[in-house]
Amino acid sequence: MEEEAGEEPGFDSTPAPRVFQFYHMDLYDSEDRLQIFPAENARIRRETVQAEVTGEPSGEGEGKDQRDLHEDVGELARLYGLEDDHEIGDDEFVDEHRMRGSGYPPYGMKRTDAAGEQSDWRRSTEAAEAQELGYGGWGLAGQCQDLREAYRYTQGRASEEYECYVIPEEEDEEEAADVFCVTCKIPVRADGKNFDDHREHEVTPLNKALESAKEEIHKNMYKLEKQIIEMENFASHLEEVFITVEENFGRQEQNFESHYNEILETLAQKYEEKIQALGEKKKEKLESLYGQLVSCGENLETCKELMETIEEMCHQEKVDFLKDAVTMADRLGEFLKTETDGEISAQPDFEDQTLDFSDVDQLMGAINTIPAPSAPVINPQAPNSATGSSVRVCWSLYSDDTVETYLLSYRPVRDSSPGKDQAEFTLTVKETYCSVRNLEPNTQYEFWVVAQNRAGLSPSSEHAVYMTAPSPPIIKCKEIRSCEEAALVCWESGNLNPVDSYTVELTPVETPGASGVTESLVGIPTCEALIQLLPGQSYVIYVRALNVGGPSARSESATVHTTGSSFHLNKDTCHPWLTVSEDGFTVVRSERKTLAREPLPSNTRFTRCVAVMGNLIPVRGRHYWEVEVDERVDYTVGVAFEDVPKQEDLGANCLSWCMRHTFASSRHKYEFLHNRTTPDIRITVSPRKIGILLDYENSRLSFFNADIPQHLYTFSCQLHQFVHPCFSLEKPGCLKIHNGIAKPKHVTFY
């Protein structure tokens, strides 16, 4: 312990631990962390030293002879130091390095037990000692002693080193800048002697300056990053261009070569043709001349023969001569009559013949042009690519065709008027796709495309049929029915032609617990949907129509509340003497008795009892609604199956269950009618608001005086179908229906 005891002041006095403040990680540390460092550092120091000591035995084992360790240990220690660190003087580095190298917990973890401070430090030193002793236990006593000496030496030395090294640091530390002079862009110490120089300057706290500098650096880094990304993009773009140039030129070369070959072929062909023609001409001429020569020779022969014959005749007797001369003269005359052709039948010279090189010229001219493209291939419609007024048409072509523009033509497909010419439209497009706009919704269009370049037009592609998305449906807001667990939403298609299906999107609104996630119900074939919901929520609902082209835009929204059950009155069932108010929930039977005649029997409309039926959502849950009544009015409220006989009173059959109130001679009579029977029930307080609980789960229908609240009666009823609320007025008056209200707690007992 004495070693440490002797050392302790040294540690406290030496500013060595502060060296640690220059660890890079400290730059980002808060001030309070900086404050706790000294104590921590002492611990780390200790541990480091300990590590050194425990590292010693290997070295000791080598030194078998009784060397004077007093002398050598310093060297050994230095050796160890050097072994690890190469530069014994570089203490702050050394310590960090050792600390990490010797498997001690990382520096960052140490920070947390800063509170340990001095006591912790003690424990640590004790531990160090204990370890020493332990070592001494297995080593030789002398060695142990020596080691202790060595340890002390190392320790001493270490602190010496610290001292040597650290003194300037300490000064620095004292002068450590705490503010930043913005003007000079250097950190200065606010109370330092040099601060006067900056007194007039703009200064900021160092931390702030550091922050801003870091921020600045981050900004610049961000800029650089952006630039790098841009450069990379540019490079890849260049690469693409490079490839394109290669491809284009390659194609052009091919093109040129083929053209060149074509021209050569043409020329060669022309040469052949000409040579042949010339030879034939020559042969013809020579033949003709030869024939002339032969006939000329023949003539000459004949002349010579005639001469000879005449000469012979001249030598003959007179008589003979005369005889022969007549013959001869005839023959001669005949001969002379035959014209000797002195004209040369064939001219030796060469007639001027023009060579026709027009086709070659054309070829030569075409050497820089390209062939007309082949027919493009039009793609079938991609799913969800259409809107209500546009479709995106795509096509492709053989890659080596050069195309300047495409001519995209279309016309609506209408089966109804095949004979009638439909207007055709053509668009000129550069790309291999086109969004065609201003189309009719939910309509099929026929598209075809022709490619074009300087050389001409390609053949037309096949015709493809694309379809625009439907128009958005229209939610029938007034017909939405709901209860706590579901809503029945219906809508108008909004499209003349049928669509494939509908999608309902629902989003819970303004409830903190709700996810707010939009759910979708897809593939709804009809114009209504029963949507399962959570109770006590509000939902915004949209509907989309779908066809092959894609979904329509969203319909106008509708809001559904799953508080209680909401229904509306079915005016088709309404007795003609009843009127339903504007808001749809007040039923009035007026005083006028002009409509005395009974309406004709009907299957949907009440004709006997002056009643109207509501449309309750077909969900087998629990439904509650209330009816405000006038105590003096005769009314009947309850439920009935949809097919309840309309020419019978409510409760007069087994398809309806109801409560009837009659007021006569200032007495109230309450009947709970089903199949013409009622229990005998006396009620002392006339209800002004009747609560009705329809409970499919327990097959019950209960009536309450909602104001008190008092249970009046409960029917047990077998509800094999869905029933609907019914309201009837036996005398002039009105009923006010309250809808979409939460079930009061008291009704949950029934």
Place this chain on the structure above:
Amino acid sequence: MALKQISRNKCFGGFQKVFEHNSVELKCKMKFAIYLPPKAETEKCPALYWLSGLTCTEQNFITKSGFHRAASEHGLVVIAPDTSPRGCNIKGEDESWDFGTGAGFYVNATEDPWKTNYRMYSYVTEELPQLINAHFPVDPQRMSIFGHSMGGHGALICALKNPGKYKSVSAFAPICNPVLSSWGKKVFTGYLGTDESKWKAYDATHLVKSYPGSHLDILIDQGKDDEFLLDGQLLPDNFIAACTEKKIPVVLRLQEGYDHNYYFIATFITDHIRHHAKYLNA
């Protein structure tokens, strides 16, 4: 007030128990039945007091009415006291079935020799609830009362004389207007004397007329073939008329074909338990 357990039987997850204690009010040993629902093992439950009819003990209701299932489901502690002091050795106490033993009529007698022991009104409204509150897991703030015949009368007067004390009240075939019935005349004369004005303090129909209007929802079931109804002992119409006038909410259900006995009670006991649960468990 030591309680002596007489019996203990498990029933619908809870226990039907009978205790005996020395009543201060009645100065005799009294038995009462108490049903503790399963819920009472973990928390305080509302207390529902049942007052039985003439000749009954604490046993009739617990053995015949079949209330246990509903009480277990709604978590109600149901207490059924005896109908009168017993074994008081009062002359004439056992002479007739409709007076004396088994016919306490839930009044505090003012006449000798009855006034010492026959204080059933105080017993059922004060002593017994205090005893129950002290010894059983019940919530003193939530109590209701119901009964049959004489007990129905008792239930009605307890509720009407103590506005707000009981959350709800119901009755099977109650004696609604005893001052006008032969039973009432007999017992009131015996217990209260001949001054008929004193009787009105124990007459439901009369009490209604002075009821201050604290909310009370009264459910009454009445068998239409009840011989005592036909005999004019019960007179529910008088009560209904009074309540209609005072706008006190009553639903009187005249049940076709039912008579006065426990079969009738058993038929509609569940409705009554539910009626009380609605207010006790609200």
